[in-house]
Amino acid sequence: MARPSEVPSALERIDTTRVPLHVAFVMDGNGRWAQRYGLPRTQGHAAGETALFDVVEGALEVGVRWLTVYAFSTENWRRPPDEVRFLMNFNRSLLRRRRDELNDRGVRIRFLGRRSRRVPPSVTREMDLAAELTAHNDRLTLTMAFNYGGRAEIVDALRRIVAEGVPARAIDESTVASHLYFPDMPDPDLVVRTSGEYRISNFLLWQLAYAELVFLDTLWPDVRREHLFEAIAEYQGRDRRFGGVGR
Numbered sequence: 001m002a003r004p005s006e007v008p009s010a011l012e013r014i015d016t017t018r019v020p021l022h023v024a025f026v027m028d029g030n031g032r033w034a035q036r037y038g039l040p041r042t043q044g045h046a047a048g049e050t051a052l053f054d055v056v057e058g059a060l061e062v063g064v065r066w067l068t069v070y071a072f073s074t075e076n077w078r079r080p081p082d083e084v085r086f087l088m089n090f091n092r093s094l095l096r097r098r099r100d101e102l103n104d105r106g107v108r109i110r111f112l113g114r115r116s117r118r119v120p121p122s123v124t125r126e127m128d129l130a131a132e133l134t135a136h137n138d139r140l141t142l143t144m145a146f147n148y149g150g151r152a153e154i155v156d157a158l159r160r161i162v163a164e165g166v167p168a169r170a171i172d173e174s175t176v177a178s179h180l181y182f183p184d185m186p187d188p189d190l191v192v193r194t195s196g197e198y199r200i201s202n203f204l205l206w207q208l209a210y211a212e213l214v215f216l217d218t219l220w221p222d223v224r225r226e227h228l229f230e231a232i233a234e235y236q237g238r239d240r241r242f243g244g245v246g247r
Helices: 031-034 041-062 072-078 081-104 121-134 150-163 175-177 226-238
Strands: 022-026 066-073 107-112 139-148 192-193 213-214
Touching: 022 072, 022 226, 031 041, 041 066, 041 081, 041 139, 041 226, 066 072, 066 081, 072 081, 081 107, 081 121, 081 139, 107 121, 139 150, 192 226, 213 226
Parallel strands: 022 066, 022 192, 066 139, 107 139, 192 213
Antiparallel strands: none
């Protein structure tokens, strides 16, 4: 039996020639983390910042090129007004604090979701500034799904197709894919959801057709890059057949 020091870490188990191109995270469990420590739910969201940026560093370290995180869904507007207000202000201040650091690290920042009047103009302005500042970076694309819903994205794509007058007989999968919010974004290879929940929650519904899913019991504020490495190691142990027959 190997001694603990001889057990390879998750990072050591990763084949660097087969790192997934695109990893997506459903960052779940902030509220339960806060409850566990007797804190307001908003403090759980604040604690999640450390998790997010450690995962970003891990993605840079291992060579992931696309990282997408579910920051605020179209359903999150149903949360208590004080919590929604906190999330708007928190995301605005997070961008202001972190965009220069991410730019220096070669990270391109993009935002996936509806441009709704419900999103305060000050938040939209910070999004635009971050996206413009980092537009030419190519080491990692960090896409923040904000005011995003998978069903809403598909509906919006269909609306654009109809508005362009595309005849029904000409519509196929490539037509829909080319009208999604970011047609250039590759489909996720790996999706990780934290906090022990086993569902997709309206996240990237079109793009997840053949993604590998990994579910972690860890609450999001406690997630670190090692959890990303573990998920990638598990991903590399699977046989991806895309509907075909395995070898």
